[in-house]
Amino acid sequence: MDSIVVGLQWGDEGKGKVVQKLSRSHKWIVRFSGGPNAGHTVYHGNTKMVHHLLPSGTNENFLFISRGTLVDLETLNSEIKEISKIYPDIKERLFVSPYCRVITPIEKWQDGAIEKTKGKNSVGTTGRGIGPTVSNDANRVGIRLFDLFDQNHLKEKVDLLAEISNFGDQSIADELLSQFEKIKDRVLDPKVEGQILFEGTQGIMLDPMYGTYPYVTSTPTIPSFAFYGSGLKSEKYEVWGVFKAYTTRVGSGPFPTEIFGEAGDDLRKRGSEFGATTGRPRRCGWIDLPQLEYASNISNVDHLVMTKADVLNGLEKVGVCISYDKKIIPYDLGSLKPTIEYVKGWKNLESSEFADFISAIEHHVRRRIKYVSYGPSEEEIFQR
Known part of the structure; x- marks a missing residue:
């Protein structure tokens, strides 16, 4: 079955690692939107690399930068040169659409x-x-x-x-x-055969039509754009929605659960929340369940993946936005008043308190969290 991986918040959810994990069961990895404004941090063995344009994948995958992607040639060539040290045959497996x-x-x-x-x-x-x-x-x-x-x-x-x-x-x-x-x-539209993994960029809340306009990106981020943006078809596919155990945002725009002061600084340090593309410190806040539900519904998500769950380990209490004073309207998000409840923190991911946190999210979003990621490497993830 084909797969589409998208972010359910404001980007930086850890999609690159999830794509890397799922790439083992797919032949093609396809970028369908965004450009070098996206940064997916991936570990190839012990080597860390930030992918701005090259799809995440291994030496088993064919990579396609499809027509919906914006290409900076200097950036692309730099990435090819860097990853060729890991996968010398990378160019033989890479294709770039002439329509980019x-x-x-x-x-x-x-x-x-x-x-x-x-x-x-x-x-x-x-x-x-x-x-x-x-x-x-x-x-x-x-x-x-x-x-x-x-x-x-x-x-x-x-x-x-x-x-x-x-x-x-x-x-x-x-x-x-x-x-x-x-x-x-390498500039040609290839004949794509075999299972496809469509790699999304940014997050649903940054989609120019469904996000917090005007504080959005310039190309669609919703999974339904994968087929239009790539020029490919899929008979059967599933959507994987990736989100953090808390929320972050880079740049301006409404962020109802944002944490300020020492608590915000502490969360930023715990999660090393600095942009992979710009290096800018990310704004940090508690998880927002109404927002997560909205993004999951817009994306018609089949499976949820939580990342950075371990960042909250050891906190005495963890904030959870459970509702707003009115229905979510993305362009009017800044005027909404969140209701935040605090749940008991957990020592580690085996704690019953963490299990309760997971259950609360699944109950609200009405979807199951299939994977929980707790570190940067591909192996640091477990299936539920």
Whole structure:
């Protein structure tokens, strides 16, 4: 059976490790959205690597960066070079769709300029050029990978994009072509046969249509986009929803269960909550059950996976948001008042108190937690 892995909060839930775990029973790992603004931390044996564009997987998998993904060629080539030290044959198993949108220095510059202009209303983007690349593509002036097969055509498109953006650097086309040459032979839509694992990015609450707009990402994060974003079909699939035992968020936007002061700092240190892509400290808060239920329903999740359960070990009490004063409306989340109850903490994951915590989540979300992850490596996970 095919699988789709998505995050059920605001990203950074630990999806990379879950994909790595599930990759053992799949042939293809497919990225279908996002770009280098996503960071999946994965351990390949004893080697830690942050995947920004390359799908998580092992030497048994074929990897496909499909058309819904935004590609920064410099980042992609850097990752290929890094992971080739672990899997020397990686390029033979990697394919990149020619329909992928290309992030250029123009969009990165635009990203910074737009955020600066917004001032106090900035959304806290990663500065990787994601939003402007999607915007330029919608305006039919963006660059796709297939444009790089024709040098003269590419230079015309780059000149137009630069003129529209008031960007003066004329060396961009040559830089793009230089990077493109390194992966040119891997740019094609492959014939995908065998079981597929679709790897999502960010989290459901960052989806531009179903999340906390305008504090969202620029490409869809819901699992139903996997097929549109990849161009692939699936006869039968299951959705895996990943969430932390608490909640985190990077950047601006509403966060009803956020913890401030010493308690927030303590949780951040316990969980090493700093962005894999930007290094920014993440905002931390208690688990939000209404939010988790909303994201699970929108995603039609079949299985839940809890990560970082061990981070809360040893706390005297643990906060749980059980309700709001009114129904969740994502764009109005900042106006909702959460009801937070405190449950008795647990010593370790064998404690009855932790079992009670699990049961409370499953009862509210009406889905079973199939795996519990308690550390960074692939082996540090158990099935329930």
